[in-house]
Amino acid sequence: MRWLKKGFLFSVIALLLLSLTACNTGELQKVKVGEVTRSIFYAPQYVALEKGFFEDEGLSVDLQTIAGGDKTMTALLSDGIDIALVGSETSIYVTAQGTNDPIQNFAQLTQTDGTFLVAREKMENFSWEELKGSVFLGQRKGGMPQMAGEFVLKKHGIDPSKDLTLIQNIDFANISTAFASGTGDFVQLFEPTASVFEKEGKGYIVASFGTESGHLPYTSYMAKDSYLKEQDKTAQSFTNALKRAQDFVQEKSAAEVAEIIQPYFENIDVALIETVVERYKSQGSYATDPILDEEEWENLQAVMEEAGELPQRVEYEELVNTTFAKKAAK
Structure with a gap:
């Protein structure tokens, strides 16, 4: 009889564990992210997805590739996505057109031209x-x-x-x-x-x-100001996962990073992916942390002005929110 009781107890424990696992999976917060293109330039993002860093933070990331900065921003403005991965210049364009809900750059992914x-x-x-x-x-x-x-x-x-x-x-x-x-x-x-x-x-x-x-906020994650206020915990969790991925890319070899992100580039030989990752790492293209600093912001506007494409100068504090990035960097 004792072995029957033990067997029953083990069965109950197993069922409880399965139930808890199911509950935890169900509690993942879904986040819709739109990337402007699929590129090895965004390696830390794919590392965060493949290594489960987002899940560790309680997030389920739905990644979409939306070709073109204008289309990506349109999806963000129309709530088709929650977070956009796109060039920071797009937030300046939106501001120049007028908006009651400013687009905030809250986490930087790349810091040079790619x-x-x-x-x-x-x-x-x-x-x-x-x-x-x-x-x-x-x-x-x-x-x-x-x-x-x-x-x-x-x-x-x-x-x-x-x-x-x-x-x-x-x-x-x-x-x-x-x-x-x-x-x-x-x-x-x-x-x-x-x-x-x-x-x-x-x-x-x-x-x-x-x-x-030089250094630029070349590609950043951005969201509506209202989203960052209403979903501040989600934004913080997202940025925490990104920082873990950035550290991973900096610390690990290009070969290891290439192996991890290859599922996102199925038609490209892993050796070639490794070459590209090493090239981007060696020239410092991957941001080492998600903080978009003021010097980078000013360099961005200088580049836009030189090209005759700066509609108006925008103060750093107006479109850059470093709250989440600074906490993640700690």
Whole structure:
């Protein structure tokens, strides 16, 4: 009889544990996140998802890829998503148009430009002067990649409107295809496309816009001011998970990070992902913490102003909320 009682007791305990597990799963707070593109540039985000850091913080993250900053911001404004991962310049554009519910940058993911200059031919001793007289296939006008690109060109004494033929009317998703089809002598590309082109002999990386443009709040998580006030615990949990992922990426090898995030890049060889992660790590593109500091904010506006795309200067405190990031950094 004693063994029957023990068996019954073990069964009760097992059922209780299953019940508690089910309850905990059911209590996860769902958060809808929209990323502006799928990129190895966002490696810490995928690490947080794959390693279960969000779940550890009680969150269930529903990640959507919404091509284009304007479309991502539209989804945020219309409550299609709760949090947007997009260039910080979009929050300035929204503010300039007028809003009763400001968009707040609350956690920074990347801190440099993530694009590379790709030439059609191999150039062993590249000089920026070689862009003069060329056809340059740039990014969308008004977007951070294009503005940072023009900033770097001017830094090297190249006037984009006079010294080369600048093409920037091609949709973001089709830029790489246009170059592969023969358009342009140079193109500004994100990873992993730049490395894929190099591997396939379609183009060759000759320079990094990230190392040339300085620190910027290039990609940040943002949400409506009302959401951050009403869902402050959710925002804090989200930022805590992000900080854990940022630490992981900084501390672990590019090879380990590549293995973890490969499910998000199924058609790309893990060795190539490792190359890209190492490239971004070596040039300091991944933010080491989620705090968007004032110097970065001012550099962003300087780049926008240089490109003639700054609708109005916006004070740091107006659109940057560091409350969650500072707590997470501790």
